[in-house]
Amino acid sequence: MRIGELSHRTGVSVRSLLYYEEQGLLSPLRRPSGYRDYTEADIKVVHRIRTLIAAGLNTELIAQVLHCFRGDSDTPVPTCAEMVTELSAARDTMTTKIDDLQSSRALLESIIEAAPLQESPQPVPA
Template sequence: MRIGELARRTGVSERSLRYYEAQGLLTSDRTPGGHRDYAEGAIDRVIRIQEFYAAGISSPKIAELLPCVRDVDGGPSEIATPRLVDDLSVERDRIDRKIDELRRSREVLDDVIATAAGEGTDGS
């Protein structure tokens, strides 16, 4: 599929897809006319890349991680190194801390909403 179709099907801009290629996160073949041609599995790869970015993982770390991640095309082509496992454990711990912070923020908002709703219902 061409870059425009991949962008449409994943919701990711063509510019971002080109960036992913430049970072070694995504690959494409070239048509005789020089256009990028992506395999169907690129959709899942782009979605996975987006998930990693959303988790706050950097491009270099994603590049290390992707070969170790099972995709729809079969499985990991490399085994994760002990260093990568350690690094990813640190990332997971960071995400857990962020989740805890977000839960606390939500609790504060819930209290404010409950208080505001209670004040509005008694006529004060």
């Protein structure tokens, strides 16, 4: 499939897909015409990339983590044990962000609950 179809099927912009290729996260085949040719497996790779980005990993670490998956399996292979330190740090960063968001949410809720109910503005008599 061409890049436009991959973009459509994954919901990821063409620009992002080109960036992923630039960073070594995607490696499409090239047709003699120069067009990129993506496979069905690339759809799963793009979804993994998006999940890892959402988890707070940078593209350099994602490039290292992607080899931990075999084919269509969502289960990492044991060869990725050497990445435990980096992945643990990413998890800790994510946990901190979650804690911060929960604190912010609680603060907003307390402000909302403490605020007096606002009445609808009264129409001005004519």
